[in-house]
Amino acid sequence: MTTIELRPDQPFDLDLTLACGQAFRWEKTDGWWQGVAGGRAVRIRQDANRLTFEGGDAGFVRDYFQLDQDLNAILSSIDRDPAIGAAVRECRGLRLVRQPPWECLISYICATNTNIPAVKRRAALMAERYGRPVDGPFGRTYAFPEPEALGAVSRADLWDCKLGYRTDYVHEAAGYATEYPDWAERIAALPFEEARETLMRFRGVGPKAADCVLLFAFGFFEAFPVDVWIRRIVRETYLSDLTGKNCTPPEYERIRRFSRDYFGEYAGYAQEYLYCARGPARRPQ
DNA sequence: CGCCAGGTGGTTT
DNA sequence: AAACCACATGGC
Numbered sequence: 001m002t003t004i005e006l007r008p009d010q011p012f013d014l015d016l017t018l019a020c021g022q023a024f025r026w027e028k029t030d031g032w033w034q035g036v037a038g039g040r041a042v043r044i045r046q047d048a049n050r051l052t053f054e055g056g057d058a059g060f061v062r063d064y065f066q067l068d069q070d071l072n073a074i075l076s077s078i079d080r081d082p083a084i085g086a087a088v089r090e091c092r093g094l095r096l097v098r099q100p101p102w103e104c105l106i107s108y109i110c111a112t113n114t115n116i117p118a119v120k121r122r123a124a125l126m127a128e129r130y131g132r133p134v135d136g137p138f139g140r141t142y143a144f145p146e147p148e149a150l151g152a153v154s155r156a157d158l159w160d161c162k163l164g165y166r167t168d169y170v171h172e173a174a175g176y177a178t179e180y181p182d183w184a185e186r187i188a189a190l191p192f193e194e195a196r197e198t199l200m201r202f203r204g205v206g207p208k209a210a211d212c213v214l215l216f217a218f219g220f221f222e223a224f225p226v227d228v229w230i231r232r233i234v235r236e237t238y239l240s241d242l243t244g245k246n247c248t249p250p251e252y253e254r255i256r257r258f259s260r261d262y263f264g265e266y267a268g269y270a271q272e273y274l275y276c277a278r279g280p281a282r283r284p285q
Numbered sequence: 286c287g288c289c290a291g292g293t294g295g296t297t298t
Numbered sequence: 299a300a301a302c303c304a305c306a307t308g309g310c
Contacts, residue, residue: 022291109293204294206293209292
């Protein structure tokens with residue numbers, strides 16, 4: 001059991017951070033968040049300025065929750081009008097977590113045209129069946145399966161993890177990442193737009209999924225994923241001339257470039273705060 | 286039953 | 299390039 005004191009001038013809200021739908025392998029039970037992150041089974045809770053956890057060292061926790069980012073400075077930089085200001089007030093303390101690229105990529109391939117509980121179910125099924133067992137502070141759990149493991153699974157068995165039509169995309173990505181284990185390092189070394197284009201070469205990864213992986217795994221904080229919620233919010237608040245029902249490619253480009261210019265280099269934080277403040281499921285339990 | 290959810294790929298205009 | 303359309307799944 002480890003405890004770290006949070007700096008009072010650096011806000012952090014563990015509940016918002018883990019409940020907002022950016023990462024899919026955390027559950028809260030009996031006041032503790034339990035999850036597997038980076039192959040470690042972690043159990044963690046927050047009491048005011050105190051973080052208590054088992055299963056990872058302080059360095060891991062600081063890195064995963066990006067506690068060394070100056071959140072107040074980031075929030076000041078995006079807080080440009082009353083609308084985003086309300087989201088910032090409501091969700092202050094929400095931090096973007098630094099996810100492993102492979103898990104993040106597969107999670108967001110599994111997140112197309114579906115909802116968050118379904119994505120969590122898919123990730124849990126893949127992990128329980130094909131992930132490495134990890135004995136941690138809350139019993140045995142399973143790490144997110146490595147590319148080789150998922151690549152070795154038959155299509156039928158992957159289908160059985162409720163992946164639906166995304167089955168082939170996951171299988172193909174696993175094959176590619178097995179053949180090119182440095183795929184993530186190569187993307188991390190690229191400038192933002194090139195990294196984005198490279199991610200979109202994975203079948204099943206379009207603009208939205210690519211932006212999520214860039215933001216949540218690679219630390220490109222200018223990435224601005226546009227899902228149905230964000231499109232709705234941006235249309236109602238900033239780009240009222242937008243019309244139509246679904247988001248066409250030119251519309252997606254317009255929304256993400258406007259948002260990048262308007263909110264600045266941490267536009268991704270603005271996206272997550274607007275998403276978190278959208279309404280449903282803001283806080284767990 | 287229909288509609289929606291952290292969309293994308295393939296095909297046809 | 300733009301417009302359609304299919305797509306598995308589960309909650310409501």
